[in-house]
Amino acid sequence: MSKTNKPAGCPCGGPSLAACCGPYLDGYLDGAVLPATAELLMRSRYTAYTLQNEPYLLATWYPRTRPTERIVDPAEPVHWLGLEVKSALRLRQRKVTGPDEAYVEFVARFRIGGKGQRLHEISRFLREPDPALGGQPRWFYVDGDFPTKD
Template sequence: MNTQTTHLETLACPCGSGKQYANCCGRYLDQGESATTAEILMRSRYTAYTLNCEDYLLTTWHPDTRPTSLILTDQLSKKWLGLAIKRHEQSAADNAIVEFIARYKINGRSHRLHEISRFVRKSGIWFYVDGDIL
């Protein structure tokens, strides 16, 4: 378990599932388990953003669309407030979309990111491909 997430072990998971971090997104970020659905991957990626876990975000990003790096130091002024999953649709065995709204604050000002994200499963592992911001 990394030091960044050790204090979260018994706290509620940032993804809003209502579960303890260790029994929710901690399984993916800290123990290396693979998400079994695109929605679970979406939740764990949101949690990774709240914790500035660049390695996890890049690892779960499809290689065809993955950036070489993320500048998460810009995220330090961003306070994540919550995630709402609007829908999760699996159009085929290995393709899915997740529509979500992520709320956050920067310098005391509230913002929201409303996106429809596309996911693909390769060799049994789900990856984020890209998304349309609404």
């Protein structure tokens, strides 16, 4: 198979958008397909950023911390370069309140105006019942910390 016929990989690093994050982006608003883990939600949110899918980003943001201003500017020339999910070992050592709270550490690389940048974040997620889905639980992105270099 030539390189031009090969299906593109998912922006998050998965095999293809259709086999990875695509079903979440397509089915999240009506609850048809929900990410089963916080890491899957984080990966799908990265993919949503690369596709400038603001409705998905807002729908997956915890209501109490969701921004009111735009989070994606279609005119801003951001070129996403890749995602690396860091080891969860350090995160497992954190005191977690229960199975409905999770942390995911990642590094996302991107380029703006030709200048490469990276976002290193430890994101916090909560799983709560969603009244819009008849109380079905779903993961939400809450907030994140930005580790400093040691």
